[in-house]
Amino acid sequence: MKEKKYAAITGVQGYLPDYILTNKELETIVDTTDEWITTRTGIKERRILKGKGKATSDMGAEAVRGLLKKTSTNPDEIDLIICATTTPDMMVASTACIIADKVGAKNAFAYDLMAACSGFLYALSTASKFIETNTYKKVIVVGADMMSSIIDYNDRATCIIFGDGAGAVLLEENLEGNGVQDAILRSDGSGREFLYMKAGGSSNPATHKTVENREHYVFQDGQPVFKSAVKNMADVSAEIMEKNNLDSSDIQWLVPHQANKRIIDATARRMGIGNEKVMLNIEKYGNTTAGTIPLCLWDYENKLKKGDNLVLAAFGGGFTWGSIFIKWAYDSKK
DSSP, rough: OOOOEEEEEEEEEEEEEEEEEEEEHHTTSOOOOOOHHHHHHHEEEEEEESSSSSOHHHHHHHHHHHHHTTOOOOOGGGGEEEEEOOOOOOOOSHHHHHHHHHHHHOOOEEEEEOOHHHHHHHHHHHHEEETTTTOOOOEEEEEEEEEEOOOOOOOOOOOTTTTTEEEEEEEEEEEESOOEEEEEEEGGGGGGGGGGSSSTTSSOOOHHHHHHHHHHHHEHHHHHHHHHHHHHHHHHHHHHHHHHHGGGGGGGGEEOSSSOHHHHHHHHHTTTTTTTOOOHHHHHHHHHHGGGHHHHHHHHGGGOOTTEEEEEEEEEEEEEEEEEEEEEOOOOOO
């Protein structure tokens, strides 16, 4: 009988821009306070990519370069790069293609996947199938967003939440039972009116008027988004535990999308796990959309042990949401 093949993360790397936008600085831009932001979101600061012509692919490429170096992988060995992003460099060509070119992955094909804050989960699940079916040997999944490019810094409902950043993981086959075990991914397009960008797509192309009306920024109706996120992210995390006969003592880490500390707390409570098992970096980076989960894995990598059970969970615009159950495949080199 053939051994079951799993798609395992064999390396993770992040990239964060240098510029730190603090709550104190935001107090000088919009009508808000450090205390108000911290109480409602858990965010203290976020990173912003500065520099003329800088874009999402620059952050993604930095993360991938670091990943290749760390895993001693030649760029020519990469078969596929999937980039989860909501802020592509341009509508055409894909950011993944640009990243592949920038890192010299000449043999890889590449494409973008857009599922807002759930993008990394969707991309990781998609990528795992190429490994499990023996189609490819080495696949890179990037989660990268330059949210500052679509945020209106006059809108205190959104500008306090989002930041810029990127993370990347390498997926390879594993025959020891470690890697992606299961995924539950969901979406509900009826939620689109609560979190979206009004203009710039084919339904409302750019005009002088759309620019004047500031419609090329993210709009969010906070209350319905918050309520849906709390319910669905918690539900799907509990569901994947139940489906795989896991109780709270079996889980070493919850790796939640970093949108709001209160949403994360609600998910952990539903799973029955304490704060010591929750990866958290929202205070430092805010919500980097597709970047949050790989950046968490990067920050906590040296605490992860081979065989650890991780539940990755996210909720985002679309609406999209999901959870992935992973067995970690390696002991980190300290």
